[in-house]
Amino acid sequence: MQITPDFIALFTDFGVGSHYVGQLKARLYGEGVTQQIIDLCADAPIYDSRASAYLLASFLEYLPKHTVIIAVVDPGVGSDRRALLTKCDGHWLIGPDNGLLAVAINYAKEVHLQTIQFKVKPKHCTFHGRDIFAPAAALLCNGQDVPGDEVDKMTVVGADWPNDLFQIIYIDHYGNAVSGVAGDTLMFSQRIKVNDIEIPHAKTFSAVEPGSCFWYVNANNLVEVAVNCGMASKQLKLAIGSEFEVI
Amino acid sequence: MQITPDFIALFTDFGVGSHYVGQLKARLYGEGVTQQIIDLCADAPIYDSRASAYLLASFLEYLPKHTVIIAVVDPGVGSDRRALLTKCDGHWLIGPDNGLLAVAINYAKEVHLQTIQFKVKPKHCTFHGRDIFAPAAALLCNGQDVPGDEVDKMTVVGADWPNDLFQIIYIDHYGNAVSGVAGDTLMFSQRIKVNDIEIPHAKTFSAVEPGSCFWYVNANNLVEVAVNCGMASKQLKLAIGSEFEVI
Amino acid sequence: MQITPDFIALFTDFGVGSHYVGQLKARLYGEGVTQQIIDLCADAPIYDSRASAYLLASFLEYLPKHTVIIAVVDPGVGSDRRALLTKCDGHWLIGPDNGLLAVAINYAKEVHLQTIQFKVKPKHCTFHGRDIFAPAAALLCNGQDVPGDEVDKMTVVGADWPNDLFQIIYIDHYGNAVSGVAGDTLMFSQRIKVNDIEIPHAKTFSAVEPGSCFWYVNANNLVEVAVNCGMASKQLKLAIGSEFEVI
Structure with missing residues (x-):
């Protein structure tokens, strides 16, 4: 059937x-x-x-x-x-x-x-x-x-695209900036560098001070840049398409 | 029943x-x-x-x-x-x-x-x-x-309204400007004139260059003004209520 | 069962x-x-x-x-x-x-x-x-x-919060500003004072002139500040958290 x-x-x-x-x-x-x-x-x-x-x-x-x-x-x-x-x-x-x-x-x-x-x-x-x-x-x-x-x-168009896209692919309602990089690709000791700012890892929002930026693995297993109780997109001037480095 | x-x-x-x-x-x-x-x-x-x-x-x-x-x-x-x-x-x-x-x-x-x-x-x-x-x-x-x-x-209020309204009645998420004019009312050789800009007909978005404006008959049979990969509402300064001529 | x-x-x-x-x-x-x-x-x-x-x-x-x-x-x-x-x-x-x-x-x-x-x-x-x-x-x-x-x-967090919150708690799509005050708390003869503006009661939108501001009891029994055919939030500079007095 x-x-x-x-x-x-x-x-x-x-x-x-x-x-x-x-x-x-x-x-x-x-x-x-x-x-x-x-x-x-x-x-x-x-x-x-x-x-x-x-x-x-x-x-x-x-x-x-x-x-x-x-x-x-x-x-x-x-x-x-x-x-x-x-x-x-x-x-x-x-x-x-x-x-x-x-x-x-x-x-x-x-x-x-x-x-x-x-x-x-x-x-x-x-x-x-x-x-x-x-x-x-x-x-x-x-x-x-x-x-x-x-x-x-x-x-198919895109058959040759990489597994990880080192760019911002989505800005959510809270200003969090989602990337096209799988959570397993980075080590927690690594930092993301975007617009000359270096962003460390944290496990969740409440693990950093209000206003501090961090990256974490979001609930869909993507690397996401966020600010606790703030708008990462505004604070870090991120938009869809913003490219970043991992250091 | x-x-x-x-x-x-x-x-x-x-x-x-x-x-x-x-x-x-x-x-x-x-x-x-x-x-x-x-x-x-x-x-x-x-x-x-x-x-x-x-x-x-x-x-x-x-x-x-x-x-x-x-x-x-x-x-x-x-x-x-x-x-x-x-x-x-x-x-x-x-x-x-x-x-x-x-x-x-x-x-x-x-x-x-x-x-x-x-x-x-x-x-x-x-x-x-x-x-x-x-x-x-x-x-x-x-x-x-x-x-x-x-x-x-x-x-009923509006019983005397015309079949076609020569105005913009809706701006969609992409900036396309929908009018109250039925697609069958215009000939493809006609142009829309709005804010002193003359807009020719095209069949679909991909029929014109990126950044070019055109009008077409949208999927609900209304005349719509659009820009391929652009925001017609911004580029042509259109808003709900903008009036236009057909020439 | x-x-x-x-x-x-x-x-x-x-x-x-x-x-x-x-x-x-x-x-x-x-x-x-x-x-x-x-x-x-x-x-x-x-x-x-x-x-x-x-x-x-x-x-x-x-x-x-x-x-x-x-x-x-x-x-x-x-x-x-x-x-x-x-x-x-x-x-x-x-x-x-x-x-x-x-x-x-x-x-x-x-x-x-x-x-x-x-x-x-x-x-x-x-x-x-x-x-x-x-x-x-x-x-x-x-x-x-x-x-x-x-x-x-x-x-429970909030167990000690008051029944009425004399603040704006929501701005709707029309710019109406909803407060945390129950409709029964105020008398219709009372006015709301916010940002040095005094706002009288009216029963519905159509009871006041276009452009006039008023408060009324909204459909969920909350006190709401509105402007007939206008944006109360812009006209009165209201935001979520704006505090007001009742006079």
Whole structure:
């Protein structure tokens, strides 16, 4: 018997409260989906499929098994980049072939990968989340196959990206700056150097004085720069794309 | 047998993450609603029921049949404007009689229209979404009638509004500026002139150079002004209410 | 037979659209929760467990019975403050012992209170919402007990806080400034004095001229300062923490 997804999670740069996420959900329910839909992330780095790819990959270990993730960070929407469906170690991922799925694919032990090829012609060709990815997810949820061709994972955009990205990939609501570096890559004795400031390790926020900056391994196993009770992004002038050294 | 709604969609200017949307949902579930609830839009133009009306109407075609939409953009809440329930071409709409539902009503081929008249007295009279509109939607979802009187659609605020509004009605998360003009109204050879800048048509983002501005027909069949990989709202100084010419 | 929760409501300062709320939900569903999950509030006052406590308490009366609320505003996460589970007048509350639950506990007529003590060791110790509070809520939802010890409510942080907090505790999307003062505490003839401006009472927005400021009792029975069709927070220079007098 074919396994159907238990949940759908949405990962986008659509922005919150805007109608894009809502229309995508409406389409899913309209296609007969009965699974719960989770807003996993609506503020992924805008237009930045590479930074988003590292963020997306960091969530997978902490999602329930058999989740299908619709991922859309897609500055090239409307062009002829491929639409992809992949199953990585038990999770399905659906999204554009622009690198967004690449880090998850690169990390996974077991990967199945195909294109999504619908014969339907959307009237307006700019909202692939609603008009291509959502119907594909609905097919999976309804236990059906998604039409498409098998893909060699070495041909995916981002197949050659490194496991660790020594950049800031996300600034959260508290001003914490998340990097694309796995927690296991650094030793606690190492420091991060960014904008000429050297940042030591600490285990948690409460381990340093209010106002002090530190790096730690966050709850998704990524290296994160933070300030206890402060805004690291402002205090250290960090933005998505800021590069750093490890010393 | 009476048809009950398949879904509830919320369209508001409440802002995202604030407790207004959450309390409205809690009320719906508390009234025994078992249908899924979709956050269709929480960042409709604030206090601007006219701009919001054109945005709301643009979504209807893309929603599953038998959706009930609770719509709240209501600067006059607490005054004596009527509460309305309408069924337009298969969708129910619930909201204030301040123009918010008017464009959907004007567009529809088949319209049933009534007031919502509850005998209940809310303790505090400023949250009609939670205390009037949500219970009305819950009645529909439970297969019951909503008490009220039939309304002549020519008496609704906004009954005389035009089909196309030559203004910006929404700025999305990417800085794209959506207008109240249907895509079919313009020819692709026409240009939009706004703030003394002339904007040509292009089919999609990837059809122009990064940084170039263009107009196109968006995924909800509205004319939209955009900049490839840029913020049209900033680059062209557009805001909700900006008027433009077609040349 | 043990009562199980009908709904789960999330109250956090996580910010909207970020992945924290999404991961918390994914964990709940992954633990087998079938109840609906409501985003009650994701923009509670950041790091400010006291202001958030008054806001949280104001919602309880308007939630359906048998709701479980997971509440996280937790600048001390990672330290050794206790994790608490309380049942207050029919609602369950789960959160840190930093004052966040205190106002709800102080207001309630009937209170049961315990710690949450799991033997599980989360790999990374900074996301208690996902790794401790969500699994505890899931136990409740599945009709099971949550391991922990009974707690004397007088030992909870915030047990000595007053019923009314004469400060602004929340600024909403419209710029309205919510205080921690119950509506019944003031007489309508009284004025609020803040930043040397005296603010009279009005019943609703439409009772005053556009641009005029007033205070009223909001839909959650809190005293709120507003400007009809304007931003009270900007016009009166109000922020979370602004103190005021009643004259």
